Amino acid sequence: MSQKRYFLQEDQIPSQWYNIQADMKTKPAPMLDPSTKEPVSVESLSTIFSEACSRQELDFSNRWIDIPDEVREKYKYYRSTPLVRAYGLEKALDTPAHIYFKNESVSPVGSHKLNSALAQAWYCKQEGVANVTTETGAGQWGTALSYAASLFGLNAAVYQVKISYEQKPYRRSMMQIFGAQVTPSPSMSTRAGKDILTVDPNHQGSLGTAISEAVELARTTPEKCKYTLGSTMSHVSLHQTVIGLEAEMQMEMAGEYPDEVIACFGGGSNFSGLAFPFMRHNIEGRTNTRFIAVEPESCPKMTKGKFEYDFGDEAGYTPLIKMYTLGHKFKPANIHAGGLRYHGAGAVVSQLYHDGLMEAMDIPQLESFDAGILFAKAEGIVPAPESCHAIAATVREALKCKEAGESKVLLFNLTGHGLMDMSAYDQYLRGNLY
């Protein structure tokens, strides 16, 4: 057997992130202030976000942005993550395809989310901010921010989507281990939460409701508290490009180049992170790689949504964003892939999708878990329900290769492990998951 896993030396860990906004021929439509309908500025963004992130958000000229040394030092705790040749999965599928995955589940918090949490927490620290707040769905982003905040001595307040808070109580424990204050959303602690509960006292929560509450907390204490976001925005995608930049070097070590890059899709952070560095070669016309964003069938904003201006949150606190959306009042089904339960797609990815630079696919929950179990047996890693979607799409593509007798190179992102999601697997094993 040839090599199984590829690592980089610590001095090969990227020292810059890749900013695809500089390379896009059609830039994403500007975010608009809902009251004035004017494009938002760095100044207005930075009333909520850190100034550095606000600048990155609207940076359409710099292709490469330096990773602060302090962030890169913390990246060394878990990066490079391994690029893995999935020999076990290939064998199980009896496919001529070469399947690789980037294993972001080895991060301290068990997912890729830490890549951006470290950056956002560091910028807050540097700007003298003492408190950070955010929302979390599955709990992966909340855990990442809690850990990053504790590393840099910040306090973290996390609004967790109520259904995830109940389905995944141990995520809350992890955030608490790292010292964060965790509140199930919608809650009575904010105006937004109260309004939502007034209309629907049994609201299970969604990323939309939790964003409203966290943004409100940041807004009502603007000097002392900044909001951070785990997905959808350009600066988050930017930070996540460390994944794809590493993968590019590691694929080169493996002597291959991906024909297809596949990632699950909630708001777009892991998809962007893996895909954008490879996509730049497509933009430059040097490659013809396919990029596939994989959604849950029950939350199909790309495959079934509309490309229009919409709010990023339930209450309508965020700027208006031109994106593929199911509507900011859309209530996603209570699937276990909590990180994919979001109504919108992020402005950059939406534009790229609209312009035909990438594709989308949606997968039923049961198919995603079938693929997850197959992968667990073959590769020994129990994947997060979100990652199961990428695996299921990869399985589909690998089986097409088998039919066609093609040995394509498939690369997918294993965003996280499923060790906090065993109740979902339990349900699956008992035949109670649909």
Add this chain to the structure above:
Amino acid sequence: MSQKRYFLQEDQIPSQWYNIQADMKTKPAPMLDPSTKEPVSVESLSTIFSEACSRQELDFSNRWIDIPDEVREKYKYYRSTPLVRAYGLEKALDTPAHIYFKNESVSPVGSHKLNSALAQAWYCKQEGVANVTTETGAGQWGTALSYAASLFGLNAAVYQVKISYEQKPYRRSMMQIFGAQVTPSPSMSTRAGKDILTVDPNHQGSLGTAISEAVELARTTPEKCKYTLGSTMSHVSLHQTVIGLEAEMQMEMAGEYPDEVIACFGGGSNFSGLAFPFMRHNIEGRTNTRFIAVEPESCPKMTKGKFEYDFGDEAGYTPLIKMYTLGHKFKPANIHAGGLRYHGAGAVVSQLYHDGLMEAMDIPQLESFDAGILFAKAEGIVPAPESCHAIAATVREALKCKEAGESKVLLFNLTGHGLMDMSAYDQYLRGNLY
């Protein structure tokens, strides 16, 4: 900052295990057949264990034993595991000590146990055995065997200590994901289980009871089913030496050599695995490293037990083993470190301890979790309750270094992550853990 993590290339993964039995000046006392009081032979051992493991168990002459290619190929799925410089922990303790840990938690099943499970399952496969059985405490060994069995196409039946089965239900789910049949022990499915439950219907189980049941299953179906063991025996320690052999090369990459090697201690598998390769240099008189086995205060067979012949299991099915023991009827307290709830210490480690080649230390449960939380915040990895004991001992030693102003090099084994043990952390966070 200097380098954080050290990896080996795949071709540097050891191709042989180290057999300390060949180097011991005083060999361990022979295991005795309880009826005849005669030393057990390879033949009698192999009625229960695979023949290869039985031979390894009684091999006192070969220092180096080849790792089968098939096992080494599976090692590549997760090995080398990283050697990590714990800069975060050093800073948190403000100690001049250099702290390193070998991170075995990155294995597919989350602990070092897979190192031996792969070997034992492979030997069974090679010998034409279709079924394997075992016991598991915390669930780490059971998960490892379940996965290894599924990789090599064997059926696995696991007896899980009842208290762990209840405290850690998701470990059962993981074993089931890998296709194993899991039974809480003591159960009514074996004679041994029935006898135990007759005396004490509320028996919470222990490794001793579960071993009795698994051994009975193997004994009553000898041709079709072999028993496998996750700790205490020499062949298990042998397989685990891959940890220390890697660590030795990785410490060399770091330009250091450990003054102290620290590992938690249940039956001895992770301790032996990390320590023995370094200990061979002490035996040869070239180094003077300290080796510290860390027990829970509530199960202190080394620090408080007797060095005498005893059974390895509750029912008295195993051979008699000369070891440090609290008595095979000892019922350990229901601490969360299920993997350390075992009454005996393994013949080789017991002899080494008796001969002064190593030390032992016992740690109260609360101190172990204090250390675990400190480590989680500093290094981002939530450790298994078992590993917390090694961390607590390392903290003690590092604080001694601080007092003395000594920059000793400390190396401990992070045997596994605690993501399946969040209920224990939950209890700790609520102040309900003692």
